[in-house]
Amino acid sequence: MNLLCRPLVPLLLLCLFPCLPTARAGEADAKPTIIFILEAAAELAQFEKTKELEHFEKAFHAMTHASHPVTGSMSEQIQARQEQGRMWFNILAVLEGSMDPKFNPNNQPRLTAPAWAMPMFSGGSPESIEDPKARAVYKKALKKYSEEIKERNFQHRLRQMELGVSFCVNHFVESRYTTSVEDRKEFDQLFRESGVSEARKPMLKAHREPQKGLKFLDPRYSFSEWRTNKNFGVNPPIDLKGRAP
Numbered sequence: 001m002n003l004l005c006r007p008l009v010p011l012l013l014l015c016l017f018p019c020l021p022t023a024r025a026g027e028a029d030a031k032p033t034i035i036f037i038l039e040a041a042a043e044l045a046q047f048e049k050t051k052e053l054e055h056f057e058k059a060f061h062a063m064t065h066a067s068h069p070v071t072g073s074m075s076e077q078i079q080a081r082q083e084q085g086r087m088w089f090n091i092l093a094v095l096e097g098s099m100d101p102k103f104n105p106n107n108q109p110r111l112t113a114p115a116w117a118m119p120m121f122s123g124g125s126p127e128s129i130e131d132p133k134a135r136a137v138y139k140k141a142l143k144k145y146s147e148e149i150k151e152r153n154f155q156h157r158l159r160q161m162e163l164g165v166s167f168c169v170n171h172f173v174e175s176r177y178t179t180s181v182e183d184r185k186e187f188d189q190l191f192r193e194s195g196v197s198e199a200r201k202p203m204l205k206a207h208r209e210p211q212k213g214l215k216f217l218d219p220r221y222s223f224s225e226w227r228t229n230k231n232f233g234v235n236p237p238i239d240l241k242g243r244a245p
Helices: 006-016 032-051 055-065 074-098 134-178 181-194 198-206 221-230
Strands: none
Touching: 006 134, 032 055, 055 074, 055 134, 074 134, 134 198, 134 221, 181 198
């Protein structure tokens, strides 16, 4: 992503997702991270069952509250990262599985029925048609039209949410993983288990490469150094070989 455009992404996300939670001081620690992960898992399961977008949005919002702990042993930190990563990848996989690859936003659904089965006035109800046969044909066409409208809105909303989900998953990978062999192995395993399309893997990998001048992404960057460096306001990436805080 262009570095000049990147600062605008959070503002764009707030415009697309007005109910996206914004953290206040102490809010993130109000509940343990695992509680948010469990809430996200429950809502995601409901979405897969009902296909109601409200449940998917709640799962996504729950994960945006799941801050990574900066205390505890190294094994606890790694376990927390694995649980978060597994849930983020599952959300992304479910999103991909729900998106119709043949969807074309330019194709507008149309109400099609024979002229003899249409009501006298445009937009008239089926009850305004006296002929039972014509009324039945119109009702069937109206039902199909309503279903197409609902599916179009569903697919359109999924594509809107893809921006926010992709941004959060990319940010998670970028901030929580390094380029160490152990980190790559863990990432590959979680990615493979989730079922996310392989087409996304190169994009996520790109965020895991060290960047010149950013010590934040250096696998050798320890927790103690991060805590004493006030220039960094985000959690450091975990490296399995790193030193515990």
